[in-house]
Amino acid sequence: MSLPTQFSGVTVHTKANVYFDGKVISHTVLMPDGAKKTLGLIYPGSYHFGTGAPERMEIVAGASTVTLDGQTEKKDYAAGTHFDVAGNSGFTIEVKSGIAEYICSFL
Numbered sequence: 001m002s003l004p005t006q007f008s009g010v011t012v013h014t015k016a017n018v019y020f021d022g023k024v025i026s027h028t029v030l031m032p033d034g035a036k037k038t039l040g041l042i043y044p045g046s047y048h049f050g051t052g053a054p055e056r057m058e059i060v061a062g063a064s065t066v067t068l069d070g071q072t073e074k075k076d077y078a079a080g081t082h083f084d085v086a087g088n089s090g091f092t093i094e095v096k097s098g099i100a101e102y103i104c105s106f107l
Contacts, residue, residue: 009029013027018030019047038088038103042101046049057083058082058103058105059100064094064095065094068090074094
């Protein structure tokens with residue numbers, strides 16, 4: 001899978017989405033076709049997120065370990081990989097060191 005390195009012709013919200021005292025930060029990007037994405041950073045720690053709509057999380061840089069709600073298995077995701085989360089569900093993401101960068105697409 002090849003991750004995008006840039007998005008053209010988009011609208012970016014300048015106000016950041018700040019979670020967990022600034023340890024997870026993203027910006028909302030609206031694509032020309034109306035699709036919504038967020039681009040963000042996750043600092044070391046473990047964080048749980050709930051989902052409304054289904055999401056695809058693409059890891060752009062760094063690494064993370066993810067446990068989907070309702071599962072006990074932890075899976076590692078490095079740069080260039082992705083995982084999908086069902087709507088009305090959630091996931092716990094852990095970054096052990098460094099910073100994980102991601103693109104979240106709302107499906």
